[in-house]
Amino acid sequence: MSIYVNKDTRVIVQGITGKQGAFHTEKMLEYGTAVVGGVTPGKGGQKLLDVPVFNTVYDAVKNTGANASVIYVPPKFAADSIIEAIDAGIQIIVCITEGIPVLDMARVKHYLDGSSSRLIGPNCPGIITPGQCKIGIMPGYIHIPGHVGVISRSGTLTYEAVKQLSDRGIGQSTVVGIGGDPIRGTGFLDCLKAFEADPETCAVVLNGEIGGSGEEEAASFIRTMTKPVAAFIGGQSAPAGKRMGHAGAIISGGKGTASGKIAALREAGAEVAMTPDQIGASLVRALEKRGIRPSEL
């Protein structure tokens, strides 16, 4: 088992004929993801890597039975692409695009709330259930199937955490990059609830960072969880008032500091790594505290 995506997930790529879209379509196919179609307006009827291209998401869904989509379109068109996927009834929409205007995402978020679709991202590496389905830009080979869920606001830091787990022989159930923007479709809380309910997930790693209050909300749920949680918060050394690359990574008005988030997570019982090289070790400690040996996962 896993959360959100698995071997039955049928994916279409929005922006499949673009440079990024084409490159990652190939990588996803190599990994074994069921990429069943692509969308680029005006290029319907073509094929890319044997994958049929359609003019609209509606056409793609009608012809392929897709239930997930991944968006690689430029920021000015990305909000419309998300709305198109919602209207076509796509269940899991993964938006990789970075740099979408905040007001566009605010409007999308309201549209999303009235639908049955789930959006992952934007500005994220995507989601992977190792050995079954990879949707996004992460290097597939660092993952191994297993029972630890990973949630992260970052891309490369997620890879770092996953590698530390895999190097210890600890596999992952599902790895979700929720993205670095201030307004996102799926948050820490959604993923934690899903992992808590997933019978195949035994523990969770949470990679947070400065800005916003998602980690604090996560902490109040972690308190009630039956599964152990390890965490790392990036940006402990970041100055206040400066945006650290991610649009959402900013300490403003004394809110969103790393120390506040670390304290909230610790208080909730999470094992917090103080440096990023200790993420894997922290998970092992969190497991051992519950009397679980990592090799028994």
Added chain:
Amino acid sequence: MKIHEYQAKEMLASYGAPVPRGIPAKTVDQAYEAASKFGSCVVKAQVHSGGRGKAGGVKFAETPEKARSVAEAMLGMKLITKQTGPEGKIVRQLLISEAVDVEREFYLSITGDSERAGLVIVASAAGGTEIEETAKEHPEAIVQIPVSVIEGFKSYQGIRAAEVLGLEGDLQKQLISLLGKLVKLYLEKDCSLVEINPLVQTTDGKLLCLDAKVNFDDNALFRHPELAPMRDINEEDPKEYSASLSDLNYVSLDGDIGCLVNGAGLAMATMDIIKNFGGSPANFLDVGGSATTERVKSAFEIILSDGNVKAIFVNIFGGIMKCDIIAEGLVQATRDMGLSIPVVVRLEGTNVDLGRKIIEDSGLAIIAASDMADGARKAIAAAKGVKA
């Protein structure tokens, strides 16, 4: 993107919001001429920073002659405010603003609310002071009123704000009208902040935006070409500005270890580990997911233009970015620029073996690190001039 007060006020005025009459001035003569139109006036330094008043950047002048001497002293001065840091900002422009008789001061702003995916009006009867301070000392004196990005402004939101500010009758009507205009501006121009501090009630019963700060969402600038000429690069950190031209995410810090990392989260974590191990990062730098050899080179140039940097830590986890590309960029940059300081490189991810081999074969004195912690330790030691 930030703009100057005079630009913000021009924009507010174009939306029909009440602002005092004002004229921007770049020279003492322009300042004198402007002041002659008003009689008594306020001379205001135009720099991208709050706290100008306390730093001596806002001065009252009873006569045009006085305005001339104030302008003379202010133009070219280094204004050091709480927000600029010790390096301060050079005053290159002034706003000569008509003096007004103030009865009461308020705080008013509109900003984004990511939790609700909307906007929020922030109002307080404690005007003139920084809202962060009011929030700390008198949180009860601040009201936050959510506004929907779909529905826009509603008059009941203005009535609530007026109650908090203690405005009744015609003043309440003026506030409702003003808030409607500010929300319209925020939504139409993709702002990230519209702040009026202080908003004042004059002795003749008018609301007036005595100061104004308007910031824009950088991601939305593509649909507002009219805003581009308002950017003042003099106000930006020169290293951050040249980084932005190369599409690099760079933030200048005050340490001595330059960091070159792919991905914002890993870049932040790299600074953290350096600090945690007793070192001090000189910058945040994310080269992005699709860096080319040229981008890696410009990243190096920007890091090296910081005179405090004594060692560089390159921390790469290749996902989309292949390690051999980074390695080639590194080797080329090192050859072209003749690096004079130690460079520690940690490579991981896609094509890592190829990348490591390229660096090894180059014969350059690049220090290899086995993982992030090893790299951080070696960079700290190198910056101190010792071997790890």
